[in-house]
Amino acid sequence: MTEGIDAAARKYKRPETEIVTVSPEYGPAAIDNFYDEALSSIGVLEEVKKGLAEGFDGFVIACFSDPGLQASREISKVPVVGIAEAGMLFACTVAYRFSIISMPKRSLASTHELLKRYGLKSRCASVRMIDVPVLEMERGLAEMKKDLLEEARKAVKEDDAEAILLGCAGLAGLDKEFENELGVPVIDGVVAAVKLLEALHGYGLKTSKALTYLPPEKKPITGFSKILREWKGTRSVE
Amino acid sequence: MTEGIDAAARKYKRPETEIVTVSPEYGPAAIDNFYDEALSSIGVLEEVKKGLAEGFDGFVIACFSDPGLQASREISKVPVVGIAEAGMLFACTVAYRFSIISMPKRSLASTHELLKRYGLKSRCASVRMIDVPVLEMERGLAEMKKDLLEEARKAVKEDDAEAILLGCAGLAGLDKEFENELGVPVIDGVVAAVKLLEALHGYGLKTSKALTYLPPEKKPITGFSKILREWKGTRSVE
Amino acid sequence: MTEGIDAAARKYKRPETEIVTVSPEYGPAAIDNFYDEALSSIGVLEEVKKGLAEGFDGFVIACFSDPGLQASREISKVPVVGIAEAGMLFACTVAYRFSIISMPKRSLASTHELLKRYGLKSRCASVRMIDVPVLEMERGLAEMKKDLLEEARKAVKEDDAEAILLGCAGLAGLDKEFENELGVPVIDGVVAAVKLLEALHGYGLKTSKALTYLPPEKKPITGFSKILREWKGTRSVE
Amino acid sequence: MTEGIDAAARKYKRPETEIVTVSPEYGPAAIDNFYDEALSSIGVLEEVKKGLAEGFDGFVIACFSDPGLQASREISKVPVVGIAEAGMLFACTVAYRFSIISMPKRSLASTHELLKRYGLKSRCASVRMIDVPVLEMERGLAEMKKDLLEEARKAVKEDDAEAILLGCAGLAGLDKEFENELGVPVIDGVVAAVKLLEALHGYGLKTSKALTYLPPEKKPITGFSKILREWKGTRSVE
């Protein structure tokens, strides 16, 4: 899956953009539910901290539940973008309403929570899921693609969707293939996030440190890797 | 803080209810922000798993950001209740609109996200914060109480709040003292959660395993304690 | 119907809880519409006043339109809970989204108004009705149960409901039978209200007298029973 | 108060419109709260039934809590209009956002419930109340008018209200006087309702009998006047 994400990102990046795609050192092999999402946030935060130490200009969180997005913004001055967020924002600029196709069905709640958080419920025509766990995708990819296309077609025909957003990083790279089949814009959140990050960086925008995304206060933390524990923030509460 | 929570819970529990208050083995010393919340979710999930192994009848997550609540429901058949959620639901039954008083100010976003998630924005008159990190509470408790009471008074007078919800587990035990000062119901989410859990248990309600809260799918997990990695769920994706 | 309500309440109450189930002295034989609801509010208010004189610790209004709930809170310091409200709140703690099954179809509007009032529209997957007047239930109970179960199954399968709320006090007692059939939590608002009231009472919470639920101002009232006319409130406008 | 309402209605009615203003035979002397509203609904319904027997072409419910409005629509084929509803709808056609000024302060909740019910929250800039019970209005009318004008001025200046809606039938007749003072449209719901009813009648629109406003089902009713009990509806449940 990491390879597919990397390939999608590289395909559309600007020549001068350097992309480093990493899979967190620990965490679940895929993210289907809130439990996976909670565990994966830790790995995401660790990678963001490593990346900050290495001087990266921005971060894409390449999972459609945007795990750890708000926490990452707290520890980072450079922009952090989630693929669900970026994909939804891009969809709004080319379509009146968009639909999301994804899997597995149980993650409907997670996607609805993001739509509420980002305020975009009225822009979303439907969320359509096939009931396959993320890790099962690779087995029988051909059939899964057929089923996803079928849901996308229903979204366009029955729900009046005018664009399709791929609701899983594991679907990265299917955008143009699906677009040819469907005749409506198909958006890969991974690409949207890379392009959005280039845009934010090009403008020189930084994460606001006014209130919500202030650096975490210094405090004792038990467990976790040293990198997560030793916060070198700029905020002191003394 | 754990002692205060324990005392509040014991004060109002039914005689036959057995309460075990634990502080997760690892995690931040307090929860002020999304970063702390992400880290603390891990400890919460581990304690829920331990508790399930020991046969507990339900769980209260005693932090006002309800960390790990949805993930905990996935791994648990017995009810799991958050103190923000329980406090808000109780407030709705005794007041037309309630206000939340808490700290630190940066956690406003976290509280607003919960109000959106639970659908109760229209029932909340205001969220008023004093700008003190949770860990600083104990230094100068007297002054902090004065400042919180001042915000609560403004909530009643200026925002038309009809009940006050204490928006931090660290405030557990202040409910009746504040109620006497303010003349409106003051709700401690810790107590509300304990009473709600007793009620759900008394009715025999269990977490739905229909869709969102299905057990997590089995999959390789790297890192984390053995207890978090070895999920003994009943769901198999094969 | 009153017997069914009484039995459901007794089945789950705490041993020390004393339950007195009354049917108001006047009012319609059942509540299918806004007209019935208006008339029934009067009987509800009279019973609450009688109960207050007798020193009850709280009140459950056992009709799914929660008739007279807000007015009852004005005349009562002890908590008053409606079965729609209590059932919805409980459903939110065990399911991401719930559906309501009820009758007759014309009362859809009443249920939607309550969802708006309580702020829980986004938590409700659907309201599904069979088109039978409440009084007709007893004729052909078996068939009605079959039809309700059919709607509940559709709610789970087609609307992604994760719990079912029985939307009529006349359905009290069917919860566990339906739960066994459906495999998802089924909530009887009557039981939820009793358990919620025990919880509120156990915590010592009282209805806020800050603004909305202040005692009614003293004023001449024409007609109605003496008990409704002679308000012995504590508020004087002089 | 009934005289003031009658005078306002007559001032703006069409020449051919015949207006009969009645005060229900029983009910509270004024409506400040949900308790008063519940009691007053009964009198309203009785008057609507009497009016239907006399062949009236439509009904205005002249209290800003629109008591019994939905129930009245169930028993009437000819249009029934509430003064809150009519006033709000008219305000939307002459202003981007309007404010409501009224009394007493405790009835804020009632007004907010109506705004939710009618869907017009985003069109309402503010609800501003002076804390005087409706019955106290006549004592010190001059001062009350000064205080209401002061709130209306704040609504325009601080809340960006572009029209003022008088939020109490007891204020009927103050519209033009206030309009001259404020320089923005001031709407009396009583007049708005009369004019709206003339318009609906002129178009020949009747209350829909498709679902929500079907006639109440026949059923035994205990208590209440014979007129309320003996429903001569057209719907039979057999």
Added chain:
Amino acid sequence: MTEGIDAAARKYKRPETEIVTVSPEYGPAAIDNFYDEALSSIGVLEEVKKGLAEGFDGFVIACFSDPGLQASREISKVPVVGIAEAGMLFACTVAYRFSIISMPKRSLASTHELLKRYGLKSRCASVRMIDVPVLEMERGLAEMKKDLLEEARKAVKEDDAEAILLGCAGLAGLDKEFENELGVPVIDGVVAAVKLLEALHGYGLKTSKALTYLPPEKKPITGFSKILREWKGTRSVE
């Protein structure tokens, strides 16, 4: 189409009301989309200016996208009413929820935008469209009527609509015919707007000049007819 609009308006107007129906001198022959709407606004504004010079008492904009409505209110002190707005407001007074039937399907977005703007999404059961451009209506009117009735029937049966709003001025005059077929109120926005305007005029209400609808500031305008360029407003920014 102008004739049909004129006939519908005349059929229900008060005897003393004088109606002048005009088709703007320039603009598209029909309005199916946002492009047509933008062009048509110009013609609407010119006609409103002409009408103001001639001393008309109010204006109806007879296209269901309410083109130029807000701009027209800026240049007019007398009321300006749109047929979508008036039709929706009237529907709310005779039905709990209404559906809109119209064409072509692509204009769904325009109708949803209006529902958002007027705040009435929760009152609208559905918007059902047949996919025929407005100009094609006259070809095969019989078939189009059949198709519209079919959608209206589905709205009542499947979407629980309790009234039908005709969503296009080109459908003016079909209200009573459809009402007979459907058995629920059918509202022609043209008639609703005329009756609403008579009502506003009868009350003497004028467009608020407090903020949003202030006259446009004087400024150089290039192009357009002299009538649009030479604004004789009363507001000077000097």
Added chain:
Amino acid sequence: MTEGIDAAARKYKRPETEIVTVSPEYGPAAIDNFYDEALSSIGVLEEVKKGLAEGFDGFVIACFSDPGLQASREISKVPVVGIAEAGMLFACTVAYRFSIISMPKRSLASTHELLKRYGLKSRCASVRMIDVPVLEMERGLAEMKKDLLEEARKAVKEDDAEAILLGCAGLAGLDKEFENELGVPVIDGVVAAVKLLEALHGYGLKTSKALTYLPPEKKPITGFSKILREWKGTRSVE
């Protein structure tokens, strides 16, 4: 003003991006209200048509009311972006809530309509206006900047805004100066739109032609320039 917009756009564009900044041939000298917006849409549409003929890859509409945005998307396959829309979307990625500062005060309604349309009301902390017409900006620029900064400071301090969005194209170029003063991200919608357009183009996204943004149907259009009248669309209704 056109020069300022052009300079802001050039300052942040990618080297290979070619920017052509045009002021429509006709229309008002500035846009303060809905009337100006209606007139300016025509000029915008004409420029988009000219640009399409010349083969441009995308369009920015550089006025904060996003005039003609939806109509432009109908006539264009290449992306069209408004500066309000782009600025709001960018603000959401660097701040939990943002405020908009702009002028004149009467255009508050226009900005609120856009927030409703884009679904971002909950992400907007406040809209703060100084009451100066757009054309007056250049007279006394220093004082206007002082006043705008004052409002921005209040937005951060009193409304908890975490980023500031400049709500008028006439403010283009003030972003970094204000950012230095305020210490929070300040976003110029002109730059945001240019960067967003580069991103959309880099990804190869095109406006959806599925429903809402289909080319306008061919039909007779009276008046307007030949360029607006002669639509060379690909859709034929025959």
